[in-house]
Amino acid sequence: xxxxxxxxxxxxxxxxxxxxxxxxxxxxxxxxxxxxxxxxxxxxxxxxxxxxxxxxxxxxxxxxxxxxxxxxxxxxxxxxxxxxxxxxxxxxxxxxxxxxxxxxxxxxxxxxxxxxxxxxxxxxxxxxxxxxxxxxxxxxxxxxxxxxxxxxxxxxxxxxxxxxxxxxxxxxxxxxxxxxxxxxxxxxxxxxxxxxxxxxxxxxxxxxxxxxxxxxxxxxxxxxxxxxxxxxxxxxxxxxxxxxxxxxxxxxxxxxxxxxxxxxxxxxxxxxxxxxxxxxxxxxxxxxxxxxxxxxxxxxxxxxxxxxxxxxxxxxxxxxxxxxxxxxxxxxxxxxxxxxxxxxxxxxxxxxxxxxxxxxxxxxxxxxxxxxxxxxxxxxxxxxxxxxxxxxxxxxxxxxxxxxxxx
Ligand code: PLP
Numbered sequence: 001x002x003x004x005x006x007x008x009x010x011x012x013x014x015x016x017x018x019x020x021x022x023x024x025x026x027x028x029x030x031x032x033x034x035x036x037x038x039x040x041x042x043x044x045x046x047x048x049x050x051x052x053x054x055x056x057x058x059x060x061x062x063x064x065x066x067x068x069x070x071x072x073x074x075x076x077x078x079x080x081x082x083x084x085x086x087x088x089x090x091x092x093x094x095x096x097x098x099x100x101x102x103x104x105x106x107x108x109x110x111x112x113x114x115x116x117x118x119x120x121x122x123x124x125x126x127x128x129x130x131x132x133x134x135x136x137x138x139x140x141x142x143x144x145x146x147x148x149x150x151x152x153x154x155x156x157x158x159x160x161x162x163x164x165x166x167x168x169x170x171x172x173x174x175x176x177x178x179x180x181x182x183x184x185x186x187x188x189x190x191x192x193x194x195x196x197x198x199x200x201x202x203x204x205x206x207x208x209x210x211x212x213x214x215x216x217x218x219x220x221x222x223x224x225x226x227x228x229x230x231x232x233x234x235x236x237x238x239x240x241x242x243x244x245x246x247x248x249x250x251x252x253x254x255x256x257x258x259x260x261x262x263x264x265x266x267x268x269x270x271x272x273x274x275x276x277x278x279x280x281x282x283x284x285x286x287x288x289x290x291x292x293x294x295x296x297x298x299x300x301x302x303x304x305x306x307x308x309x310x311x312x313x314x315x316x317x318x319x320x321x322x323x324x325x326x327x328x329x330x331x332x333x334x335x336x337x338x339x340x341x342x343x344x345x346x347x348x349x350x351x352x353x354x355x356x357x358x359x360x361x362x363x364x365x366x367x368x369x370x371x372x373x374x375x376x377x378x379x380x381x382x383x384x385x386x387x388x389x390x391x392x393x394x395x396x397x398x399x400x401x402x403x404x405x406x407x
Contacts (some may be wrong), residue, residue: 128150178217185221207240333396
């Protein structure tokens with residue numbers, strides 16, 4: 001009965017499928033005897049989901065009716081201001097900046113794709129990418145194409161990026177590029193300042209033709225777990241030509257441990273007040289036509305944190321504890337990688353790291369024999385450092401190296 005375009009493969013989500021097998025193994029052997037590196041959320045060393053007290057104490061202090069009420073369609077205004085502060089902190093670019101609330105960063109990606117490409121258009125992202133980008137393309141009659149994230153030196157492949165960027169810009173006269181940085185999912189890569197300069201210079205060169213429309217969507221879902229200089233690149237988006245629009249996908253899921261509360265925003269930076277206004281009404285209209293409004297209680301929590309200096313500082317302090325925990329896990333993993341000589345993607349920090357391989361599903365099956373659960377992707381396997389202890393992070397490279405030698 002479903003319309004033809006809506007008939008999808010009847011397969012369970014791969015990540016959730018493996019996560020279920022890991023759960024069963026934990027029940028059978030004890031969680032300390034398995035390594036479940038599938039979950040994309042920050043867990044403590046005992047496998048428990050970390051939830052910030054500052055966030056949940058604030059939520060629970062709210063009056064029931066305040067949580068129950070509808071939020072404004074575009075998002076409550078104190079939240080919209082707070083989302084801009086949370087996104088840029090002290091690195092706000094110069095320009096007209098507007099924000100529209102979305103249910104998580106996913107909603108922001110959806111709006112960028114639907115409102116800044118035409119039906120049937122192709123948008124670009126790196127060849128290692130978060131699979132929902134493809135789902136969003138499929139859902140909305142768009143296509144996704146990729147450039148190589150890494151060259152043979154395991155560094156940003158600017159040549160491949162340039163080739164794809166120019167090919168689609170010539171063809172479509174408009175191009176949306178989704179860049180998930182810093183601490184990219186699934187590789188942990190962060191685009192450096194110098195690489196950003198080349199990306200922006202290329203856009204400026206092509207923006208000289210007023211017919212071209214260039215849109216960056218910077219997906220910063222992991223920014224608060226990416227180091228102190230993570231926002232240094234942001235001012236680069238100020239004072240760009242009018243036909244370069246920068247959008248940011250802000251997410252409270254990881255930064256405020258609000259995964260299930262569905263809180264995020266799409267934020268624009270443009271030199272044109274008119275284009276900022278166009279952005280705002282376009283995305284507010286999309287809100288009404290997709291999920292209506294967002295989660296009032298979640299918006300209120302973020303707004304409260306940004307309007308109460310003490311609470312804000314406590315929240316930062318709380319996050320720093322876990323940021324350091326994740327950093328230690330990453331360091332332990334990298335030390336072992338160097339010891340055993342395992343080739344990995346260029347990891348600069350964050351929740352995930354990947355190991356390239358030709359047969360990811362086969363490698364994952366071999367690892368399961370050793371009770372290590374990882375996620376097979378198109379070009380390798382993904383390990384969630386966010387979900388396993390420092391000790392387990394140190395163990396995995398040797399296990400993977402051994403499994404690879406059997407292939
Ligand atoms: N972008 C990337 C790359 C992600 O990995 C995620 C979450 O896993 C998101 C965006 C957005 O998540 P949410 O919709 O929960 O904010």
